[in-house]
Amino acid sequence: MRLFDRYPTLHKVIVNLKGTDSPAFRGVLWQRRGGYLVLRNVELLKARGEVVPLDGETLIPYENVSFLQIL
Numbered sequence: 001m002r003l004f005d006r007y008p009t010l011h012k013v014i015v016n017l018k019g020t021d022s023p024a025f026r027g028v029l030w031q032r033r034g035g036y037l038v039l040r041n042v043e044l045l046k047a048r049g050e051v052v053p054l055d056g057e058t059l060i061p062y063e064n065v066s067f068l069q070i071l
Helices: none
Strands: 011-017 024-033 036-045 051-053 058-061 065-070
Touching: 011 036, 024 058
Parallel strands: none
Antiparallel strands: 011 024, 011 065, 024 036, 036 051, 036 058
């Protein structure tokens, strides 16, 4: 998707998903691959400030992304 082509990789980001009750992810945007954002060192940001660390890489489909915040 062209929208994500201009975002730099290897920056810390928060990825907000579509939907009012959807969680967000904070991590390093490692690369864009085959319609997915690849994040490393990821934390799941839940409601009420709960933060859950995730192991490995996290793949997020472009179509599920509402917006990206570059930190």
